[in-house]
Structures are given as structure tokens and as C-alpha cells.
């Protein structure tokens with residue numbers, strides 16, 4: 001089928017490339033000319049496992065352009081995959097979605113289905129459909145279908161090609177069937193529902209996962225108080241199939257472009273309808289506090305952070321991505337710098353991006369061992385393999401004073417047991433040998 005995809009961020013680009021893999025003719029549209037030029041050469045603008053290879057493999061079915069008019073004019077299906085960042089009040093900012101909707105209205109010259117993949121508040125598909133219909137410049141029929149995405153960064157290609165489910169929210173059977181045809185060769189179970197339910201499934205899923213993380217983090221914090229071990233507790237809980245063992249990893253809180261924004265957006269929407277989501281509110285609050293957990297721990301070991309050399313290991317919000325959005329490292333490094341600490345950082349992919357946030361203020365190291373050199377404190381924010389592969393002895397050998405604060409529980413406690421150091425992680429007993 002002839003498909004256009006608006007937006008070449010994680011959602012748009014991965015969707016476009018995976019649709020091309022399933023033999024569709026796909027045109028990816030973006031306003032960023034530099035990005036488009038790169039992609040025309042087969043270079044992926046995002047760090048995502050398997051994506052460059054898949055892009056190259058399907059280049060004969062992929063077109064990258066800024067010319068939206070041409071791309072949308074005769075497309076049978078147009079996917080909207082642009083961002084819906086949060087506004088200051090927590091609600092979703094739909095300006096990019098509406099910009100694309102207007103461009104679609106002005107460009108389409110044949111009947112087509114517009115698919116909203118971006119995460120949008122419940123009821124948005126209805127509005128977008130009306131908006132496009134009102135602004136059409138050709139006498140064509142358009143229908144909007146909600147088709148939320150469930151890809152995770154780092155496993156985006158796998159999550160799309162081997163999705164756990166494909167949700168299709170349509171008001172008309174005909175429009176729903178068009179999407180069924182688009183996904184004909186995808187093996188995932190497909191659920192056909194109405195648009196509002198599809199929109200709700202997306203928010204309900206993301207917010208449930210965020211809640212699960214905040215819950216386990218709160219349990220972890222309590223484990224520290226009562227002397228239990230969160231790793232064992234989570235393992236024991238996860239063996240119950242009704243609970244499940246995924247997303248029970250305690251840490252310094254969730255980040256990324258989705259959970260923080262989607263929890264706030266649904267909470268905002270609830271308030272808008274005078275139906276406050278108390279559980280989501282709690283998840284947000286717990287997460288905000290959790291992000292400060294390592295700094296609070298650091299202050300237990302040093303009365304002042306001024307002049308200390310701090311090794312910051314991992315900057316991204318999780319491994320496998322160069323995305324820094326809402327990464328706990330950002331807030332923590334800001335506090336460290338404000339307190340007068342000297343920050344030496346290691347991250348395998350996010351150095352350039354991070355430097356834009358704190359230009360010239362941080363010393364970046366190519367290896368984690370270099371960041372540890374002469375440090376008074378080490379803070380771990382991301383469980384990259386390079387960090388997990390460090391040996392406990394390395395911390396002792398390299399650091400001036402080995403105080404290790406592990407925000408991702410990268411190591412087994414017993415590995416540190418007999419060494420002259422402090423190893424303080426999340427929801428577990430602290431090894432304090434100095």
C-alpha cells in the first residue's frame with residue numbers, strides 16, 4: 001500500500017521502516033531538512049538497535065522528504081507520528097499533531113485513512129477528523145483511526161515487528177479494515193475497538209507501568225527501613241503470574257519521553273473532567289522523590305558536596321538509547337554542579353547531547369574507569385553493560401574514597417562484602433566498610 005508517515009522521531013521512523021519491511025511503499029515526512037538528508041543516505045538519526053540495518057535493507061521502498069504535499073497527495077494511509085510533549089500545566093501539547101492535520105487537509109487528493117499513532121488525550125481523534133474534514137481543499141473522504149504504539153526505546157524495532165498487540169480504534173468498519181490490511185502480515189493479535197477506547201488503552205497501559213515502578217520503588221525504600229531486600233522481594237512477587245515479573249525493577253525512578261509525560265497528561269485530563277486519578281498522582285509524586293534518592297544518600301556520607309570529585313556513570317534514562325529526556329541524571333548533575341562538585345561523566349552514547357545541557361561544565365570520559373579515577377563519590381544512573389561489567393575491585397583501585405551509590409542495582413551486594421568501601425544501592429542493605 002502507499003503510505004505516508006508524518007514525523008521521523010522514534011515512533012514515526014520506526015513505524016515507517018517496519019511498514020516498508022512488510023512491503024509497503026512508505027514516504028517519511030519531516031520538517032527537518034538535515035535529518036531528511038541523513039536518512040536519504042540511509043543514516044538513522046536515532047540510536048536504535050537494528051534500525052540502520054532495516055533502513056538500508058528497505059531503501060527501495062522508503063522515501064524521505066520534506067515535501068509533505070507530494071507525500072500526502074495520493075497516500076492511501078497517512079500515519080501521524082509526531083511528538084505530543086507536555087505543556088507547563090501537564091496537559092499534552094497537540095500543536096505538532098494539528099500542524100500535520102492541517103497539512104494533510106491541504107494536500108490529500110484522494111480518499112484516505114489518517115492514523116493517529118502519537119499518544120493523544122481521549123477524544124482527540126474525533127477532533128482531528130473534524131478538523132481535517134473542515135480544512136480539506138479537495139472533495140475527498142477521510143477517516144481517522146487511532147492506532148497507538150507500544151514500542152520501547154532500545155527495542156523499538158522488535159516491539160514493532162513482533163508487537164504484543166496491535167490496537168485499532170475506528171468508528172467505521174471500512175476504516176478499521178484498511179488498518180487490518182496495513183498490518184495483514186504482522187503476526188501480532190489485533191484488537192478492533194472504537195477510537196476512544198484505543199486512545200484510553202495507550203494511556204492506561206503506560207500509566208499502569210509507571211505506577212508499577214513507583215510502587216516497587218516505594219516498597220524498595222521501605223525495604224531499606226525494615227531490612228528487607230527488594231531484589232528478593234520483587235522476585236518473590238513476580239513469580240505470581242497475576243503480578244508478573246516485568247517492570248518490578250527498583251531504581252532511581254522512571255524517565256524518558258513517555259511515562260513522565262503520559263502520567264501527567266492523564267492526571268490532567270482526569271482533573272479536567274473533575275475525576276482526579278489519585279493513584280497516578282501518587283505515582284508521579286513517588287517518582288519525583290525517587291529521582292533525588294542518590295543525592296539524599298550522598299549527603300549522608302558527605303556534609304557538603306563542594307569540591308568533591310563525583311564520577312557519574314550513565315546519563316541516559318535507560319540503556320540502549322541516547323535519549324536524555326527526563327533522565328534522572330540531568331536533575332542530579334545540576335544539583336551536584338550547584339553544590340560545587342566536580343563532575344566526571346561516562347556514558348557510551350549520550351556525551352554530546354548532555355554537553356548541550358551543561359556546556360563545558362563536565363569532564364567526559366571514554367571509559368567508566370577513567371571517570372572513577374580519584375573520585376570521592378560514584379553515582380550510577382544507567383545500567384549500561386560497560387558499567388555493570390566493572391569489577392568491585394576497580395572502584396577501590398581507582399577512587400580516592402570508594403563511596404558508590406548505585407541507582408540501578410547493577411551489582412550483587414556480596415561482591416562488595418569484603419572490600420574497603422561503601423556500596424549503597426536501592427532497597428537493599430548497605431555495605432559500609434570504611
Ligand code: UGA
Nearest residue numbers: 149150151152153247248249251253254255256258317318
Ligand atoms: C515506554 C513503554 O514501556 C512502551 O510500551 C511505550 O510504547 C513507550 O513508553 C511510549 O509510550 O512510547 P520507554 O519510555 O521507551 O517505553 O522505556 P521503558 O523501558 O518503559 O522505561 C521507562 C523508564 O522506566 C526508564 O527510565 C526505566 O529505567 C524505568 N524502569 C523500567 C524502571 O525503573 N524499572 C522497571 O522495572 C522498568
